[in-house]
Amino acid sequence: MNALKKLFLDELADRYDSEKQLVRAMPIMIKIATCEDLKTLIQNHLSETEGHVQTLERVFETFDEKPKTRKCEATIGLLKEGDELADRLKGSDSLNAALISTAQKIEHYEIASYGCLHEWANVLGNREAAELLEDVLEEEKAANESLIELARCCCNREAFGEDASGESVLVVESYSN
Ligand SMILES: [Fe+2]
Known part of the structure; x- marks a missing residue:
């Protein structure tokens, strides 16, 4: 097996584990979020993520390989950090903004990983895998x-202490405590 194919399959196994971790973690994020739009967004991406697990199985197949997992330590770390942050912010107006930041860090990591896999599948001449990725x-x-x-439209404003009209309520709240 050539070195790039080995690297590709190794990264694919990492992705396969990562997506499975996310399928388990997202329902918890949905439960914790207090913004209805954020709950819906994560729910929609959960359905897509379940689809990604199946797509990765198909990518393995295109290489005549059985799906394999390799523990994705980065995803474990990102989820752990997000979990600790959410725990510290329980009941706070910045909770939804924090959940979004955790989700975005994970998305950026996934974008980098899938970007590499997509390029490598092209170099390896596996067009079907490249398209799936x-x-x-x-x-x-x-x-x-x-x-x-x-x-931008609500969670950061909510964390900053603005009500729907855009007025800051932070000062009022801090004096009423
Ligand atoms: Fe994702």
């Missing part, structure tokens, strides 16, 4: 964009 890459990019939009 490109589809996943596009969904990750779109999920990241949706998170940015939601953060």
Whole structure:
């Protein structure tokens, strides 16, 4: 087996484990989030993530390989950090903004990983795998964009202490405590 194919399959096994971890973690994020739009966004991306697990199985197949997992330490670390942050911010107005930041860090990591896999599949001459990986890459990019939009339109404002009219309520709240 050539070195690039070995690297590709190793990274694919890492992705396969990562997506499975995320399928288990996202329902918890949905439960913790207090913003309805964020809950819906994560729920939609959970469905896509379940699809990514199946797509990765198909990518293994295109190389005549059985799906393998390799523990993705980066995903474990990102989820652990996000979990600790959410725990510290329980009941705070910045909780949803923090959940978005955790989700965005994960999306960026996924975008980098799928970007490499997509390129490598092309170099390896496996067009079917390259197309499958490109589809996943596009969904990750779109999920990241949706998170940015939601953060800008409400969750960051909420964390800053603005009500729906855009007025700052932070001062009022701090004096009423
Ligand atoms: Fe994702």
